[in-house]
Structure formats: structure tokens, C-alpha cells
Amino acid sequence: MKTLLKNAREQKGLKTREVAQILGIDQALISKFEKGSRKPTKDQVIKLASLLEIDFETLMVAWLKEKILYEIGQDDFALKAMNLVREEVENSCVAVKNTLSKNLLSILNEIDTLKAKLDQFRQFDSYRIDHALELEYTFESNRIEGNTMTLRETDLVINEGLTISGKSMREHLEVINHHEAIVNIKHLMDKNTTLNDREVLSIHNLILRGINPEDAGRYRRVQVMIKGSSFMPPQPFLVSKEMEDYFIWYETNKNALHPIVLAAELHERLVTIHPFIDGNGRTSRLVMNLILLQNGYVIANIKGDYDSRMQYYNALETAQTKNNKEDFLLFIAQTEKESLERYLEIIGQ
Incomplete structure (x- = not known):
């Protein structure tokens, strides 16, 4: 994700200061996002995707992957938990359709x-x-x-x-x-x-x-x-x-x-x-x-x-x-x- 953000910003010809100013985010945070030392919030991901014209789905998937890996680490039960999460997400999608x-x-x-x-x-x-x-x-x-x-x-x-x-x-x-x-x-x-x-x-x-x-x-x-x-x-x-x-x-x-x-x-x-x-x-x-x-x-x-x-x-x-x-x-x-x-x-x- 950090590479996505940095490459997109540079392609747009923007400095971290300019991104921070436009989004109302501290410049130090933008730098930390690009270095991977700090994770943006979901709202910040949405704003970054829009400003830097990054495909939202690509950026969101990268963000969620890193968030999940950070939370579960190398836990022995991680894969089992992930399978249960997948089942619940699939069921929720069916529920939306059924509404x-x-x-x-x-x-x-x-x-x-x-x-x-x-x-x-x-x-x-x-x-x-x-x-x-x-x-x-x-x-x-x-x-x-x-x-x-x-x-x-x-x-x-x-x-x-x-x-x-x-x-x-x-x-x-x-x-x-x-x-x-x-x-x-x-x-x-x-x-x-x-x-x-x-x-x-x-x-x-x-x-x-x-x-x-x-x-x-x-x-x-x-x-x-x-x-x-x-x-x-x-x-x-x-x-x-x-x-x-x-x-x-x-x-x-x-x-x-x-x-x-x-x-x-x-x-x-x-x-x-x-x-x-x-x-x-x-x-x-x-x-x-x-x-x-x-x-x-x-x-x-x-x-x-x-x-x-x-x-x-x-x-x-x-x-x-x-x-x-x-x-x-x-x-x-x-x-x-x-x-x-x-x-x-x-x-x-």
C-alpha cells in the first residue's frame, strides 16, 4: 500500500505537503503512510484514493490486507478465523440482496x-x-x-x-x-x-x-x-x-x-x-x-x-x-x- 500511495502521488506531481493541505491531514502522517509506519483510517483511504486517482478497490484491498495481517500476525488460529470471516461476509452480501x-x-x-x-x-x-x-x-x-x-x-x-x-x-x-x-x-x-x-x-x-x-x-x-x-x-x-x-x-x-x-x-x-x-x-x-x-x-x-x-x-x-x-x-x-x-x-x- 505504501508503494501505491507514493507512486500515485509522484505521478500526480504532488508533494506530501500539498496532499496534506488538500486533505486536511498532517504532513507527517502522509510521510508515515508512504513509509508504512502508520496506517490511514478508512476515511483517509477514501480521500487518498479520490485525490491521487487510485482505483478505490485496489487501495482498499491493500489497506484491509495490511490491517488484517497487523491484527492477526502469525497466530495459529488466523486461517481458521479468516475462513469464518469469509463466510460471514458472503452471507452479508446475500442479505443485502435479500433486502x-x-x-x-x-x-x-x-x-x-x-x-x-x-x-x-x-x-x-x-x-x-x-x-x-x-x-x-x-x-x-x-x-x-x-x-x-x-x-x-x-x-x-x-x-x-x-x-x-x-x-x-x-x-x-x-x-x-x-x-x-x-x-x-x-x-x-x-x-x-x-x-x-x-x-x-x-x-x-x-x-x-x-x-x-x-x-x-x-x-x-x-x-x-x-x-x-x-x-x-x-x-x-x-x-x-x-x-x-x-x-x-x-x-x-x-x-x-x-x-x-x-x-x-x-x-x-x-x-x-x-x-x-x-x-x-x-x-x-x-x-x-x-x-x-x-x-x-x-x-x-x-x-x-x-x-x-x-x-x-x-x-x-x-x-x-x-x-x-x-x-x-x-x-x-x-x-x-x-x-x-x-x-x-x-x-x-
């Missing part, structure tokens, strides 16, 4: 079947198809938030650079910004960039660019309320800690959950923290779709018509106020299933 409802598991199985079929016909993917579906996604995601641009007007703004008479400057910027945010998440997908604080702030910065420059790419510093909801987001002084926990949760669960569940959870958790003054919904949906694209799925395009919007909001409200995410997970899974079906239909499969 999903039969309805959700059924839809996830259908989604996996559709994705397997799509994987066989990836050669039929085309820029034109992707571009058209991304255009629809921009239209629907903005419509959810009250943008009155039609699909055709959205197309004219993005592809023709036209100004639509009777539409506000904000509505034009929302269309342009969302389109560029999609380009950004596809770039992150191609690079296989892990989800972290920097990338979420970057997505949000694109969403509010030119609309609210002071708050674009920054966590809120005031209390907010969600229009039409009884849920009260956390106080502003808690946002940074909530977001830190958000990324820790992601790193801990990204390989344990079905990608659809992971994407939906990240959406719900982010919009529940409501870390921004504005643009929380669009940013949360983009984060969700980044996870889906990284795992080989297609964009889950939540419709902006009244019935779909109300079903979406009600499912979120239930998750936030009743601590019951079933409706929301089902809603996202069903949306992805329909998106996959439509994609296969378009390519003639």
Missing part, C-alpha cells in the same frame, strides 16, 4: 436481460441515435424543473444556435448548460472517472453557468426549502459533512449493489442533502445517469409531463419523509427498463 423486494428484483432481472441483448448489438449504436436521445433527456429534465421550451425549440437552441422568441434567457441557458453537462458526464464515463466531490461540483457548475454564477459549483451557505414538499433539507453547516459521507457511502457500496439500485440511491441521497441553492434535481439526475452509463446502461430519461413528474416527486417525498425508498427504486428501475426497451426498438432489435 430488495420481489417486485424490484423482478424488474432488475428484466433490465439485465435487456442489457444483455443490447450488449450483443452495440455495433448498431450511432452518434445520431445517442444525440437524439440526449436531446430528449435535456428537454424532459428541464421540463421537470419548469422550463417551457418544447422538444423542437430545444433542438433549435442546441443544434442551430437559435434564440426562441418569447422564451427567457434563463430557459435558453438551461438548455445549453444541460446539453454541455451531458457531454461532460460522457467524458467522465470514457475516462472511467470515479464519482467524487470535484466531479459533482463540476456538473453543478455547468448547470448554473451564466444563470447564478455566485452559486455555480458551490455548496449552499443558507437554509433552503423544497417547494411543495414537507421535507426539510439539512442545515447549511451540515452540508459539507453530509457530502463527505455521501462519497464514503458511494465508495463503500459501489461494488456491492446492483448498478440500477446504486444509481437510484445516489440520486435520492444527493437530492435529499440538497447541497445547492438551485439545480439539485438536474445535478442528481445527471449523477444517476453517469453511474448508469459507466455500467453499460442507457440514460434513464424521467419524463416531465404532469403524471410522470408527480409520480417522481411523490416517490422522492416518501423516501425522504418515511424512510421508505421502495417506490423510488421501483420508479427509477421502471424508467431504465423503458429506456432500454426504447433503445432496442430504435436500433431494430
